Amino acid sequence: MSPVPPISPMPAEPAGGTAPAVTGGGSTTAGSPSEPDAPGGPGPAAAPHAKPAPRVGRRAEGVWGWLFVSPMVIVLGLFLVLPTLMALWVSLLDWDGQSNPFSGQADFVGLDNYRDLLTQDGLDRTLFATSLRNNFYYVLLTVPLQTVLALGLALIVNQRMLRGRGALRTTFFFPSVTSSIAVSTIFLFLFQGSGAVNTLLSWIGVKGPNWFTDPRGVLSLLLGGLGIVDPNRPAGVLADHSFMGLSWFEWLSGPSVAMCTIIALSVWTTSGTFMLIFLAALQNIPRELEESAAIEGVNRFEMLRHVTLPALRPVLFLVLTLGTIGTWQVFDQVYVMSQGAPGNTTLTPAFLSYSAAFGDADFGQGAAIAFLLLALILTMTGLQRYALRERTARPGRKR
């Protein structure tokens, strides 16, 4: 078994986790929720409702069925289920990666790794809480931005009257096919203190920050600007209370300037992929539907609000889910651009898992972080599904 760092699959790949990751428990989740939850569509559940065939025939059918899917089952079992279970076991050990974790040479410590991360006051918990905070803001900004941008782009290039549609589609999709490592490196140069971005800003009289070395949270800057809190010396309620080793002020300080550049980068790179998904869905909307709406005399906004968006609901769920999973697993941009610096404000759980495992030879804790991340992603996806569920009882839809 080879532990592979959890290089998070770009959200562009719905089938995601190809890497059998010890530390990347998250990657194993990418497979299941990727199927859009088409309500009312013909699912596998439809088969049992059909009139039952004679018993013998069905059994033979089952055997043949298993035979046909066995290659995939074996591949999935060997490279997905098995490593996940192994990693789960490792997360209960104090394992330094230099012995056999399945022979009792590594100490079984029960839930100690999880306890260090969640309840025990110390560096581990502070770092984990910091990484959660950073990633939370990252998800909070990236997912809505990239979805709205992707939808907007898709609506633009879906117009039949638009000239040069093909060229535009290619252009918008281009960032997604470029290697994220290469793009990250280019961004490093663009956002240098004396880089292109700051030069542009200086033309309009704005002195840009030194993006990648600026650990100040943008919310705290905002609060500081309004004179509510002094960001350098926070006092009062916010500084006196803490949760998981971080003060309320630290929780609320928002993404750092450095994190904002990473957010900009990922919005830019992923929106093309999601644009493609939206575009495919838009072209699936029956023309008659739009035409009849047009005859009714709706304007463009009403068309979007009451015809297009409802038709896109399953795809919207898909895009939001893929976006959430992808953003909670962000690793490669952080690895290339900042490695957690400045001031730990770009530290993410995926990167922390990697550095705990390979930097400190604490593979147990690395695996534990990965599983906490997995639990978090599952919860988020569940919440999203609940929020976007088909509300059949809504009166407006019956018209």
Add this chain to the structure above:
Amino acid sequence: MVNRTAAAALVTCATLMAATGCSSGFDSGTKTEQDSSSKQHLTVLIASSGDAETKAVKDAAAAYAKESGNTVTVDVAKDINQQLAQSFAGHKPPDAFYVNSDQFANYAKGGSLYPYGDQVKDADDFSEQLRTSFTYDGKLVCLPKDTSTLSLAINTALWKKAGLTDQDYPTTWAQLKTVAAKLTKGKVTGLVTNGEWARLGVFMKEAGGWITDADQTKMTADSTQNAGALTYVQSLLKSGSLKYANQVDTNWGGEALGKGKAAMTIEGNWLTGGMKADYPDVKYTVVPLPEGPSGQGTLAFSQCWGVAQDSAHQAAAVDLVKYLTSSAQQVKNAAAFGVMPSRTSAQAEYAKQNPSAKAWVDASAYAQGPVTIAGFDKVLTQFNTDLAGLATADPKKILADLQRNGEQALAKGE
């Protein structure tokens, strides 16, 4: 449905067992049997700094192969920490390999390194600080392959422009502060260095403090000496005459020195190669770091030649390492890719060949070796993170956090 679930469970179990059975790399725990034949095949894994180093190591290995009758394959790692971790887990490590000082204690604690220090008769020739760093459980585990120390490098053109002469090279903290302020003008900053313990640590040393005690068994981070050192650094930062390399859009002090953004920097002897490659026209001179309240102080860095506990060729691998760390070979390496020998006897020869590197060679007499404690990587990373914000932070709090985090890591490592 029950049948189907049962079948699925059965298939999963079968796969699990097959996979566990197949993973031959994972069993054992038994001692590896030693190969005693006269012609053995050795594998070596290195993390090379470039083609020059790769070629030098390969040539040396070939020369050894010719002399001993063994064959040697040298592989270059892309990410040596990860590759070694994987090979240790699979019990199929290379016979000899570079060990980074930040990983040394993790490997030694895990029992992956074969301690061969007692087989090296002239081990005393290696500097004592480095031997301490590569000692685990009272045993010298591996030999430092080379070393580097920190000194003060000065851009001579900027120095003259500020009206300073050779007499003005700073020898005390007060003088450093004065010249740094004098040199800071326009786009030039007096002193530029990375905001991390591996550079700023020299001030802790000069103040008479350090992160741990000499045996690395106790944290001594929250001492008044350390607080004094960080307060001094903070005063330089606040005055603007010291800036971190990333504040002036550079990655390290050498780049700042070469681009003329820094008049002085604190760097090691790798600076020579970097300046020659990127800024061949920039003149600079290297002088010892100024003395602090407790005299001279600097830091030394090194990697060591590890021999695998799981190797079947331990004797031959130790033989190879002895050959590669011999005085003659170290002098050759120094000429080939600019590293400083870790043997005191070879350092004299090195100083003769590279008179401009005298400050670095002399510094190894009083340099502090790297911290090698298992699980300490994150503690020092956190310290670096805190040091990056030193300008506005409370030095005492930074040190108190370091003390606490370090004590936790020490407690966990026991």
